[in-house]
Amino acid sequence: MPSLPPTARPPSWSRPPILLLLVVLFALAAGIGMREPSPPDEPRFALAAQTMVDSGDWLVPRRGREAYAEKPPVFMWMQAASWTLVRDWRVAFLLPSLLAALATLALVHGAAGRLWSRRHAPWAAGALFVCLQFGLQAKRAQIDMVLVALTTLSLCALLRYLLEGRERRWLALGMFAAGLGTVTKGVGFLPVLVLLPWLWVRWRRRSPVKPADHVAGDALAAGAGFVAGAAVWLAPLGLALLRNPDPALQAYAHELLFRQTGTRYLNAWHHVQPPWYYAQTIATLWLPGVLLLPWLLPAWWRRLRRGDPRYILLLGWAALVLLFFSLSPGKREVYVLPALPAACLAAAPLLPALLRRSGVRWVLCGWLLLAGALLLGASASGLADAAWAARLGESRGMAAPDMRVLLWALGGLGAAAWGLAVALRGRRIALALLLFTSLVWATYGLVLAPALDASSSGRALMHEVVTRIGADGELGAIAWREQHLLQVERPMAEFGFRQPLHLQWRDALAWVGQAPERRWLWLPEDALGPCVDRAHAQHLGRASRQEWWLVPGTAIDPLCDALPFAPAGN
Known part of the structure; x- marks a missing residue:
């Protein structure tokens, strides 16, 4: 494919207005350090990161006594590393998302400057910033903002490789970011899909086939880059699996690499939504940018018909991302966020003229x-x-x-x-x-x-719990939530997070029976069951959409049978 003409390739970085930088930085950083992690996802990641720091085991993230096998540990590594720098968890748990948001804006600004012109760069970054979903994720300590930074880095590097002279260093960088994104969250490979619209452009233009040795060199650079990125996590995990035959480690790797990736996509067991789900996501969370679609869509179509490779690659890749997630039965609104920077890049050269209408x-x-x-x-x-x-x-x-x-x-x-x-x-x-x-x-x-x-963080509830049991009381929890274990002000015995309720009760009864005079159980109402004398239990109120109770050990029957909680067939 011919590269862009020199006039279409401005410097890779153009200086945005200083006011824009200061306003965006203030808005995204405001409040960091002023709150605790809140559900749904923040507490489990922060809890795993704290456990890494406290235990020294950074390979397998843990949720209490159990391994946390739903997501790779890379994001939790970032949070734990942030703590080693700032020594304050209220700052550290949000710092990776803040830095990722700023990096994404910088990447979009730089890419727009190269794809279009220096004056269009602030339009691209500004369009991304004003869309609601970007800010929502930038202010949340979830994996997705870091994922978007990595997919944007990968896409921008691959675009530079495909459109500007085919330098292999950009191919290697793009594939490295895709590999690292894949071990951060399984869909980090998505930028590689940009090769499909690029192949279509090559076919349409009848571009000459490159020599076999050149193709082999590109393939080697691409493969080496992706493997190097994925090896950031897979290499230490593979070495641990070879050295340690522990069945628990084997089960953790199998759960994460297979069930939580392929099975979760092909046969999702939660967040099941209809195929058109992302239309409503875009119509609401991409406001106010989505309001410009009646003007953008015809303009994009005209440029696609003219065969402009920049639009074909940007819009083609965004469409493939939407198609990829729409085909899976499991859907969450945040899944399509990686496509938003590409859409803003495609809109940037049109925005100055549109805003004159x-x-x-x-x-x-x-x-x-x-x-x-x-x-x-x-x-x-x-x-x-x-x-x-x-x-x-x-x-x-x-x-x-x-x-x-x-x-x-x-x-x-x-x-x-x-x-x-x-x-x-x-x-x-x-x-x-x-x-x-x-x-x-x-x-x-x-x-x-x-x-x-x-x-929302559970801080008030856990403070009340600790106050009620007194200085000498020992606390155990059944059917707990991550934010509660994170916010409790003293050691708390827990009997598994995913372990069936009847097995949690079995272990809890043995624990309480060792010192019923000073041990307490804290649990939601639907886990009270027949083992508790409710007349002596203390109702704490409602939190996390459940009613919570505090039960002294003397109000628990040590000979109780917890089988009513057992699943059928057990």
């Missing part, structure tokens, strides 16, 4: 006004109806002062949305969107997340 400006202004109205409405409803706000706060375990802070913050955001829509309407609407998005994520980090922290 009055229809586009009115649509985006309408989005700001609607968002402001919803925020103001929610705030006014809660502040005007104290009983409704109290019930809502109680359902989330929030104290009344925290609830009022949250409602006032929502009102402030709504007022800001309206003010920006009025003050920066017209040609400056893009600046209004960027400033509003920055305010949203800064407010989330500085106000909303801290207000929800005590209840």
